[in-house]
Amino acid sequence: MAKSDVSTKFNPRLGKKELDLLTKLCNAVSVSGDEQEVRAIVLEELRDFADFTTVDAMGNVLVRREGTGANRVRVMIAAHMDEVGFMIIKDEGDGVYEFKVIGGVDPRQLAGKPVTIGRDHIPGVIGAKAIHLTTPEERKQVLKVDQLRIDIGPGGDSKVKIGDRGTFATKLAVLGPSIRSKALDDRLGVFNLIQLVKHTPENVDLLAAFTVQEELGLRGAKIAAFAFDPEIGIAMDSTPANDLPHYDGLANTSHNTKLGDGPAIYIMDRGTIGDQRLIKWLVESAEAEKIPWQFRQPGLGGTDAGEIHKTRAGVPSVSVSVPQRYLHSAAGLIRVDDELNTLKLIHTALKRLDRSILNRQEKK
Amino acid sequence: MAKKNNSLWTILQTLVETPGPSGSEHVIREKIKAEIEGHADEIYTDALGNLIARKGTLKEGGKRIMVSAHIDEIGLMVTHVDDNGFARFMPIGGISPLTCLGGRVLFMNGTRGVIGMERLEKDEHPELAKLFIDTGATSKADSQIGVGDVCGFERPFLDLGKRLVAKSMDDRVAAAIAMEALKEVQPGKNELYFVFSVQEEVGIRGAITAAYGVDPEVGLAVDVTRTGDTPLGVKMEVALGNGPAIKVRDSSFIADPRVVKWMVNEAKAQKLPYQMEVLEAGGTDGAAMQRTRAGVPAGCLSIPCRYIHSPSEMVDRDDVENSVKLLVGLLGKPVSLG
Numbered sequence: 001m002a003k004s005d006v007s008t009k010f011n012p013r014l015g016k017k018e019l020d021l022l023t024k025l026c027n028a029v030s031v032s033g034d035e036q037e038v039r040a041i042v043l044e045e046l047r048d049f050a051d052f053t054t055v056d057a058m059g060n061v062l063v064r065r066e067g068t069g070a071n072r073v074r075v076m077i078a079a080h081m082d083e084v085g086f087m088i089i090k091d092e093g094d095g096v097y098e099f100k101v102i103g104g105v106d107p108r109q110l111a112g113k114p115v116t117i118g119r120d121h122i123p124g125v126i127g128a129k130a131i132h133l134t135t136p137e138e139r140k141q142v143l144k145v146d147q148l149r150i151d152i153g154p155g156g157d158s159k160v161k162i163g164d165r166g167t168f169a170t171k172l173a174v175l176g177p178s179i180r181s182k183a184l185d186d187r188l189g190v191f192n193l194i195q196l197v198k199h200t201p202e203n204v205d206l207l208a209a210f211t212v213q214e215e216l217g218l219r220g221a222k223i224a225a226f227a228f229d230p231e232i233g234i235a236m237d238s239t240p241a242n243d244l245p246h247y248d249g250l251a252n253t254s255h256n257t258k259l260g261d262g263p264a265i266y267i268m269d270r271g272t273i274g275d276q277r278l279i280k281w282l283v284e285s286a287e288a289e290k291i292p293w294q295f296r297q298p299g300l301g302g303t304d305a306g307e308i309h310k311t312r313a314g315v316p317s318v319s320v321s322v323p324q325r326y327l328h329s330a331a332g333l334i335r336v337d338d339e340l341n342t343l344k345l346i347h348t349a350l351k352r353l354d355r356s357i358l359n360r361q362e363k364k
Numbered sequence: 365m366a367k368k369n370n371s372l373w374t375i376l377q378t379l380v381e382t383p384g385p386s387g388s389e390h391v392i393r394e395k396i397k398a399e400i401e402g403h404a405d406e407i408y409t410d411a412l413g414n415l416i417a418r419k420g421t422l423k424e425g426g427k428r429i430m431v432s433a434h435i436d437e438i439g440l441m442v443t444h445v446d447d448n449g450f451a452r453f454m455p456i457g458g459i460s461p462l463t464c465l466g467g468r469v470l471f472m473n474g475t476r477g478v479i480g481m482e483r484l485e486k487d488e489h490p491e492l493a494k495l496f497i498d499t500g501a502t503s504k505a506d507s508q509i510g511v512g513d514v515c516g517f518e519r520p521f522l523d524l525g526k527r528l529v530a531k532s533m534d535d536r537v538a539a540a541i542a543m544e545a546l547k548e549v550q551p552g553k554n555e556l557y558f559v560f561s562v563q564e565e566v567g568i569r570g571a572i573t574a575a576y577g578v579d580p581e582v583g584l585a586v587d588v589t590r591t592g593d594t595p596l597g598v599k600m601e602v603a604l605g606n607g608p609a610i611k612v613r614d615s616s617f618i619a620d621p622r623v624v625k626w627m628v629n630e631a632k633a634q635k636l637p638y639q640m641e642v643l644e645a646g647g648t649d650g651a652a653m654q655r656t657r658a659g660v661p662a663g664c665l666s667i668p669c670r671y672i673h674s675p676s677e678m679v680d681r682d683d684v685e686n687s688v689k690l691l692v693g694l695l696g697k698p699v700s701l702g
Contacts, residue, residue: 253444253452267512268441268456273387273563279512295511297443298454314411314573360390360409 010199012343014336019174021045022191026172026181029116031085031102031165032213035059037119038081038190042210049198060224061210067202073355076207076230076315077196077346078221078304079189080214080237083182084328085167086150088117088160095124095152097160101145103215109329111143115150117166120159124152124166168330177336184332186214188322189236192343201351211304218271221304225311231355232278233308233317236346238334239264239296241323256299257323260335262292263342266319269299271306275316281357282318285349291341296321316358320346372688373528375399376521376540380530383470383516385439385456386566389413391472392435396539396560403547404558414574415560420551427699428555430580430660431545431691432571432649433538433587434564437531438673439516440469440497442509449501451477451509454492457565461490463674469515475499475508476518517675526681527604533677535564537667537684538586545691556695561649568616571649575656582623582699583653583662586691588669588677589614589641600642604668605680607637608687611664616647617654622701623663630693636686641666661701665691 014022021041028037042061046053052064061081066072084103091097097117101107111128126148131139152160172181181187193208200206207228211220214237225233243258257264265282266274286293309317322342325333384392393415397407404417415435422428438457445451467479477499481490497515501507522529530536539560546558557578562570564587575583589609592600602609610627611619631638643666654662667687670678 251446253446268387268454273566273569276387276390297511298441299443309412310569310572312573313577314414314570316411360413 010347012195012340012347014340021194022187023172025187025191026183029085029121029165029167030081030083030183031087031167032082032215033102034165035081035212038187039210042081042190042194045194046197056223056227058220058223059212060220062224062227063197063208063210065197065200065206065208067200067204069202071355072203072205073353074205074207074231075234075350075353076209076225076228076232076308077193077234077236078209078211078224078308079193080186080211080220080304081190082212082215083167083185084215085165086115088150088162088164088166091162092149095154097150097152098146099150099166102165104328106328107145108142110145110148113330114169115166116169117150117152117160118164122152122159123169124150127151170330178333179336179339180331180333182330182332184322184324184334185238185327188238188334188339192236192346195343196347196350199347201347204350204353214304218302218304218307222307222311225308225315229312230315233305233315234346235303235305235308235317235319236342237303237319237321238324238327239301239321240327241325243325254297256297257294257321259323259325260338261294261323262286262338263345264294264296264321264323266296266303266321267298269301269303269319271302272309272317272319274318275309277357278316278318281353282320282345282349285352286345288352289344289348291345291348293345372540372544375543376528376537379536379540380521380532383472384435384437385514385516386436386563387456388472388514389436389562393560396435396543400543400546410574410577412570412573413562414570416574416578417546417558419546419549419556419558420554422555423553425698426553426555427581428557428579429582429584429695429699430557430559430575430578430653431542431695432559432561432574432583432585432653433542434535434561434570434649435539436562436565437516437534437536438565439514442497442511442513445504445507445510447504449499449503449507451497451499451507453497456514458673459492460673461492461495464492464495465490467675468518469497470518471509471513471515473508473513477515519675527678528681529676529678531675531677533669533679534588534672537588537669537679541667541684541687541691542586544688545695548688549692549696552696553698554695564649568647568649568652571652572656575653575660579657580653580660582701583650583660584623584694585648585650585653585662585664586687587648587664587666588672588679589643589666590646590672591668591670594670602639602641602668604670604678605682606639606668608683608690609639609641609666609668611641611643611648611650611666614643614646614648616651617662619650619663620654620661623661626699626701627663627665627690627694631690634689634693636690638690
């Protein structure tokens with residue numbers, strides 16, 4: 001096996017090889033329920049690194065990479081392969097299709113966007129009436145999804161079928177210190193998890209779950225966690241950064257996270273109250289290695305941890321996300337530093353992980 | 365007899381005055397553990413923090429029964445502290461802005477504070493986003509709390525004679541009842557698991573993992589329920605003082621009819637007052653037990669409670685005592701769910 005060096009030397013970077021992989025992952029079309037493109041990339045990347053690989057009944061890729069030390073901790077890390085997007089529901093002829101959104105997509109983000117449909121990546125556009133023909137009253141209304149159509153033009157229809165999925169057509173671009181893409185949620189997590197399988201610290205058995213259908217309700221993670229039966233669960237995801245200055249000059253008390261402030265550690269979201277021992281472990285790991293970090297403001301939203309922690313007799317779980325502006329739109333934006341620091345934080349924390357952190361030190 | 369009851373009320377007062385919102389149950393858990401130590405054959409804490417006490421060992425003709433009373437309470441979590449030290453927050457569990465106003469809070473780190481509100485427009489309904497916690501700090505720098513810090517309401521236990529009032533009767537009164545039953549019951553052939561569960565208020569989470577771990581044959585939640593006995597209140601049969609309520613349904617599960625019948629028969633046998641509970645909104649640990657693994661017959665013993673999820677939840681003293689008697693009777697005999 002062409003397994004990589006001992007993990008202690010691992011220093012995350014985004015060189016050409018890594019950027020090529022991230023680009024391939026981000027440009028893939030992998031909407032919930034049809035994650036085969038990303039799955040194929042993951043399987044190919046990890047063929048030479050995994051001790052065990054399986055694709056389960058729902059399509060999760062489950063990879064086990066064993067450390068070489070004694071008393072290894074069984075850690076499940078989940079990153080979801082699916083993304084939000086569209087599904088073709090009706091063929092109206094002439095290359096025009098009715099569609100529904102899959103996952104949380106704001107209808108205000110749709111009109112006028114180029115899209116990519118199906119496994120053949122057929123290009124199209126989400127059409128709406130041109131401004132010339134709209135009334136001032138119409139322009140105040142938000143266009144509903146059932147008023148919009150995906151238009152691929154005549155002649156391509158034979159390649160698009162009802163049930164096909166599509167995404168925004170945006171290709172990944174590096175913008176100085178930032179990256180722009182349609183699917184950073186959660187291809188960054190997938191990318192990071194691939195790196196961790198390639199550089200697993202010796203003190204853990206890494207149970208890597210590349211999950212499906214997260215955007216529809218953490219469905220893949222539920223069965224992945226049951227199968228792995230881990231001691232600790234971590235979800236790696238992406239979370240909104242609502243950190244632009246307020247237009248009215250008032251203090252921004254609900255930024256969620258801020259770009260450039262480092263990996264976002266979760267305390268509580270809609271689905272999970274993070275395990276306090278694991279939060280402490282992550283914070284101490286970041287401080288020890290001088291990795292910038294931030295707490296994600298407690299709030300709504302959810303990650304695969306929401307299912308992992310409720311599995312079997314319970315799994316202490318926590319989430320870490322890369323902050324991202326404009327999540328679930330045609331173009332999200334992240335800082336490369338935040339991405340690399342997230343990978344660095346998880347790797348460092350794993351290296352420091354000892355089962356004793358789960359001891360409950362409580363006063364009577 | 366009087367001595368035992370005093371001890372029940374003393375325990376109840378201690379429990380309701382201990383802060384422990386969902387996810388921060390470590391202090392309340394240790395208090396309960398200290399109190400029940402020596403009364404169980406085995407006591408342990410599971411991965412999510414549920415405190416589990418086993419009494420008895422399964423014998424031919426007995427059943428493995430799980431009793432679940434949740435030890436978390438509703439509370440608040442800090443999301444932001446501004447330059448002047450004012451803290452914004454989000455709810456942990458079901459919190460109404462109306463019951464927050466003027467409230468006092470106690471953080472897990474000992475810091476205290478009061479809840480204030482932005483100026484509202486005329487007729488504007490207050491929302492949580494308009495409220496903040498003032499801990500007396502004069503700046504962000506000297507604030508003793510930060511993002512992620514957790515507090516519960518602070519309100520002393522109030523003994524009104526027949527009626528008792530406190531901030532977290534939901535569900536500490538049930539925890540006290542379960543603790544008392546644990547001490548009194550002779551399990552016979554049954555193997556009893558008393559689960560003091562966590563994170564109920566945010567979605568019955570602790571009971572999900574506890575039920576999987578315990579793998580019971582019968583499940584019984586103990587929790588509070590609403591009443592219909594206040595002026596122009598909701599239409600509901602349950603009233604304070606009319607006895608323990610035997611749950612038929614709530615919005616999280618339909619109690620197993622065999623469990624309901626088992627409970628009714630026991631109440632009749634002991635000549636205890638009881639009332640049937642049909643709760644239109646709300647959920648309990650019974651839902652988690654019912655749907656664990658391949659399924660478990662489950663029900664719920666409910667304590668009637670006014671003003672649930674306010675800082676002043678009221679229960680009836682006799683209902684509490686009768687709930688202990690009903691629970692002890694149920695757990696101490698062979699169970700037949702015919």
